[in-house]
Amino acid sequence: MDIQGKHIILFDDACLVCNRFVQILLKIDRKNRFLFGSLHADIAKNRFHDLPNNIDSIVYLSPTGFSIKSDAILNICKQLGFPYSILSYSKILPLKYRDILYDYFAKNRYKWFGKNNYCTILNEKQQKKFI
Numbered sequence: 001m002d003i004q005g006k007h008i009i010l011f012d013d014a015c016l017v018c019n020r021f022v023q024i025l026l027k028i029d030r031k032n033r034f035l036f037g038s039l040h041a042d043i044a045k046n047r048f049h050d051l052p053n054n055i056d057s058i059v060y061l062s063p064t065g066f067s068i069k070s071d072a073i074l075n076i077c078k079q080l081g082f083p084y085s086i087l088s089y090s091k092i093l094p095l096k097y098r099d100i101l102y103d104y105f106a107k108n109r110y111k112w113f114g115k116n117n118y119c120t121i122l123n124e125k126q127q128k129k130f131i
Helices: 016-028 042-047 069-080 084-092 095-113
Strands: 007-011 034-038 059-062 065-068
Touching (some): 007 069, 069 084
Antiparallel strands (some): 007 059
């Protein structure tokens, strides 16, 4: 699969919130810009060597670099266009505080929402969006 010039989102496939976020992105990505992959899959570890070890947050890889945690979410929103891009203005808040909130949510996400114990069935068009 050619990933050149694509925007790639690596996510925790065991996380129900992360899975729901990806399902929403699959519906609203009208420009067909994003590809998706499991953060824990071998392909993520083998293909993206520049990523820090032991990342347990969402990772957004753009043609110009990568971002994690709150920056990843806001950069993804920016790529979606209006009205979602409005959320990217949250970057006026200092990264330190945004990531404190992100980390708090991430630490409790399994307790609050549970884990994904099943494999999501994707249609043919959606399957092509996964690496």
